[in-house]
Amino acid sequence: MGSHLIESQQISKELLLSFFKRADKLRENQEETLKGKILTSLFYEPSTRTRLSFESAMNRLGGSVMGTENANEFSSVSKGESLIDTIRIIAGYSDVIVMRTKEEGQARKASKVSSVPIINAGDGKGQHPTQTILDMYTIYREIKHLDNLKIAMVGDLASGRTIRSLCYLLGKFEGIQITFVSPPNLRIEEDIKEYLEKHNVIFREEENLEEVLPICDIIYMTRIQQERISLEDYEKAKGRFIIDEFNIHLIRQDARVLHPLPHVEEIDLSLETENSDPRIAYFRQAENGLYARMAILEWAINGSKKNYENQS
Amino acid sequence: MGSHLIESQQISKELLLSFFKRADKLRENQEETLKGKILTSLFYEPSTRTRLSFESAMNRLGGSVMGTENANEFSSVSKGESLIDTIRIIAGYSDVIVMRTKEEGQARKASKVSSVPIINAGDGKGQHPTQTILDMYTIYREIKHLDNLKIAMVGDLASGRTIRSLCYLLGKFEGIQITFVSPPNLRIEEDIKEYLEKHNVIFREEENLEEVLPICDIIYMTRIQQERISLEDYEKAKGRFIIDEFNIHLIRQDARVLHPLPHVEEIDLSLETENSDPRIAYFRQAENGLYARMAILEWAINGSKKNYENQS
Amino acid sequence: MGSHLIESQQISKELLLSFFKRADKLRENQEETLKGKILTSLFYEPSTRTRLSFESAMNRLGGSVMGTENANEFSSVSKGESLIDTIRIIAGYSDVIVMRTKEEGQARKASKVSSVPIINAGDGKGQHPTQTILDMYTIYREIKHLDNLKIAMVGDLASGRTIRSLCYLLGKFEGIQITFVSPPNLRIEEDIKEYLEKHNVIFREEENLEEVLPICDIIYMTRIQQERISLEDYEKAKGRFIIDEFNIHLIRQDARVLHPLPHVEEIDLSLETENSDPRIAYFRQAENGLYARMAILEWAINGSKKNYENQS
Structure with a gap:
């Protein structure tokens, strides 16, 4: 049920090609495959463009979006809460979490405790x-x-x-x-x-x-x-x-x-x-990013079976 | 396909009256004429009220909303990117962009490169x-x-x-x-x-x-x-x-x-x-603003033909 | 039509138990009871977790969400506008307002002038x-x-x-x-x-x-x-x-x-x-908060009759 996307090593050639096929299809026909699902964007390092690319992808698939563009300042991190606790709680409100952090390795850490898929949207000088x-x-x-x-x-x-x-x-x-x-x-x-x-x-x-x-x-x-x-x-x-x-x-x-x-x-x-x-x-x-992220969100939330392995 | 709204000189008497008629109608019957469409609000100068007025209008027409209430601080402008590039990219994720800027003339500049309608929500001491x-x-x-x-x-x-x-x-x-x-x-x-x-x-x-x-x-x-x-x-x-x-x-x-x-x-x-x-x-x-902006968004995104010229 | 939630004294034992029943039901079956409705979150004191809990509840019931996570800095308060005026105007764009303030008593003040339900999400050292x-x-x-x-x-x-x-x-x-x-x-x-x-x-x-x-x-x-x-x-x-x-x-x-x-x-x-x-x-x-807030939002927006008194 659902998959984290933390680093590019984890992506097989086959999965990559299945993303391309799905992205090509979504470019031609918009489908509401994520209706009723919620994406939370948790950006500890602001990035309007990357965030909007994900949020547009989610909206175009019929899903909803919530989040914070300045988690560092606005979240309980400022009250001393650990990232781990934030993730555990926010996972309970979401179907997928897209996160960007200042420090390397945070997305991996988050994936250990999250009950929903974590997508790494950049972790310091780590990966993207x-x-x-x-x-x-x-x-x-x-x-x-x-x-x-x-x-x-x-x-x-x-x-x-x-x-x-x-x-x-x-x-x-x-x-x-x-x-x-x-x-x-x-x-x-x-x-x-x-x-x-x-x-x-x-x-x-x-x-x-x-x-x-x-x-x-x-x-x-x-x-x-x-x-x-x-x-x-x-x-x-x-x-x-x-x-x-x-x-x-x-x-x-x-x-x-x-x-x-x-x-x-x-x-x-x-x-x-x-x-x-x-x-x-x-x-x-940049425009390709929209369709690629639509494919990635579907895979992360709905699982690889339905949309991917059968197709590729 | 779609129209920019940059300054009030561009609005003919006929278009203005057609906005009024449409706004009167939308006040009585909510319709989902913008379902599946995405509005991006790009506010370089924060204004909660104007932003929420637009976002409510978009939501009430069945559309989705994303954006930033503090583009100055949170977007790539802080990394030296030009407004022109921001608009070119964000247009690819959106069906309409509502923007407020500190400097005059920015909405016009944006409209030159955007592939989707730009709505000027205030450009410095320019227009609104x-x-x-x-x-x-x-x-x-x-x-x-x-x-x-x-x-x-x-x-x-x-x-x-x-x-x-x-x-x-x-x-x-x-x-x-x-x-x-x-x-x-x-x-x-x-x-x-x-x-x-x-x-x-x-x-x-x-x-x-x-x-x-x-x-x-x-x-x-x-x-x-x-x-x-x-x-x-x-x-x-x-x-x-x-x-x-x-x-x-x-x-x-x-x-x-x-x-x-x-x-x-x-x-x-x-x-x-x-x-x-x-x-x-x-x-x-202020309440009229909601219905007026619903009419404006429909015109900007869906074009003048369907909802306007036939009606007026 | 609709009810404010300002302080816990106002909640009767019966209403509380009806919230529990409804929350239990919503945990099992998601329903789109708030489709077409808009929640505005107005946070003068940022709190990502509480805000996302409300926004997730609203999204899961089919409603839309807009708002500001930093009303203090981004809204007209910085231009000298009174909270009273902000609420009067934003109520015209919303079906419910969820607000958190630094000072005690602000939610009650807001409820006096708002045309839509106010939900107190924390007013200083007042209530929550x-x-x-x-x-x-x-x-x-x-x-x-x-x-x-x-x-x-x-x-x-x-x-x-x-x-x-x-x-x-x-x-x-x-x-x-x-x-x-x-x-x-x-x-x-x-x-x-x-x-x-x-x-x-x-x-x-x-x-x-x-x-x-x-x-x-x-x-x-x-x-x-x-x-x-x-x-x-x-x-x-x-x-x-x-x-x-x-x-x-x-x-x-x-x-x-x-x-x-x-x-x-x-x-x-x-x-x-x-x-x-x-x-x-x-x-x-924390997870219970999601279902409890779904029940509360339904009650606040749709009124107590339909979902509550018949059930309990």
Whole structure:
């Protein structure tokens, strides 16, 4: 009865593909499969966009939504209550809990005591598995294959939980080649490299973005996360890797630029280019998030059997 | 498919009257015309009352609501994202976006990139067109005519966006006479005067409220908006124009006092008077806002054809 | 049409029992008895848990929810509007208003001007009647009788509005014996003692928790409310009365520990004990809150006749 979604390692290739199929279907036909169900969004670190993506997904499936956009300040945490107790109680009022926390590992902790599915919507610099599912869904729709993918991951690779989650999931596919492009102070961490090695993913580290752009199917850009690093690290990294009018021609016409958004100065293109250049895929990626999360919510709440295993 | 509502100039006399008809109908019979639709409220400047008025309207039409009451602090704006990007993404999750911003012109900017209708719920000292529609709807219900109206606008006329929006819409009717009553430091701005002159609206400026009260059909009171002006300007203006037990007898029995609310010291009546004196119309005005906004949401989301042009 | 719920004195024994019956039924069969109705939660003092309990109850009955979790900061109160005006206007958008305020007596004030039912979800150190109904419902389910109850109330008895509300309601039953266990600086107040004397409730004050534990059916623990008392009072009271692994054996197997939650150091048990010891009833108590509030919302909105008097 229901499933937690805590980290991207737990998602099998089969489940991932079943999410894609279901998302494609829900894009065409809205169904009220979650009527009478309640989603609680518990955001200890505010994120309007991610929260609204989940809430829209729930509403579009006929369900209801409640929650707090500032759990840190407004909940009993401020009176000293443990996260564990909050979850135990709120689970009694909900059919699924979507949570974002400042610290790593909190979603896992919550899943140990919750009587309803927990969906990790970002735990500190830990993971953000639904972002990864929508990233993969976007690659699948835009590039048409997941095996034999050449992907560049660019920017703040040390604090980027979307990067971590994406690497974990790519490890399940064949012939993946990753190029990490980061400032020296914000490199990808050792545990990820070890994981990739163990799963036969080819990767290398680069500092010259212009050399990387022409050879990749996917350029996955990320923001330097000022709020998670020191000012010194930020100043060193800021503005180092940018896609703009001067280098976008290096990207192949059939390649795609993704970004988990929000983007700041690391993408510096005119509004016209962002709107009309087919290589700029991150607004479609955000929209894909809606359908991917609809599929994920159905799976988490209604269980895998009905909607998933039969279909795939 | 769908329409933005950015400023009151865009509303034709015909559309306005069709809103009134539809609002009258919805007052009698609730219909689920927006079932399955999602309204997102994006408030960069909190306003519980206006937000709840829209959200109630959406709920009563069978739709769902999501949003943030503190977009400034909780959204990616704090991470440096542009409003433009926020709107592009959130439009993908919504069927209509209701937004309030601190700065003028933001709703118009949003409407350029949004794939769904934008409703301006107040942009700085710019406009607040749904307030104007409900103001006009209230005049229509209380006074029974919109042409040949004698109206006083009292208080902070410099920062009052409801005043601006109301003048723009009154310019479409015949025989309007406006008396502006404000402290010298918070007078109506020149662009509005020019607009009124061009549209043959008679207006004058007065500083003696007692002389104005007996001759008007509508006394439109406003609050001195402390948060938008200097302390010096506030101190000069505060308490200058008040309706209280000592001057309310000057108002004709068939005239009405309106106020966009919240009211502070500019209305100083006992609770009994406010509740039972038919001239005090601002609580009915607030309630009219619900039905007016239901009509506006239907028009914005479902388009003008089905519910409006056939009817009017 | 509809009823306010302001304080626990107003609840008759008959009404209370009808709430229990209805809550038991709703636990088994969800019904959409509040479809098309809107609950507004107006929290001037944030409380995620209580708010979500109400909102879940409303959603599960098919109704819609809107509101603000931080009315103090986000509403027109910050512009100087009176609570009275806020309520008059918001009542026009809602079918029921659930409110929590920092100051005592505000819910009663609101009920004087509201055109829809007001439910007091805590007014300062005043009352919290729905908490009391769920407390009584829990006692009824766990102990099977309400008359002849031996109950200890432990902790901060001076600031505890749940304690006050509970005493008022217990006064309606026969053979009640209350033992108040508090630090000397946070004793139960005189008005409650007078009320209990008048209603023939036997009570005494104790400072030795260990002597009290073996003789009670219910041990009702409360948190020292740091935010409502002086630092000096807090330091004196903190850690004085704790249930932990060393004294839990003193509690009878058929007795129950309740707590309005959040609990902090006054309950110091391992997770295993909390989960599996049948005497630890406060998570069931929180869950009971959902069903009790469903019954209360139905009664408040739809009136007592249809669902209540016929049934009981």
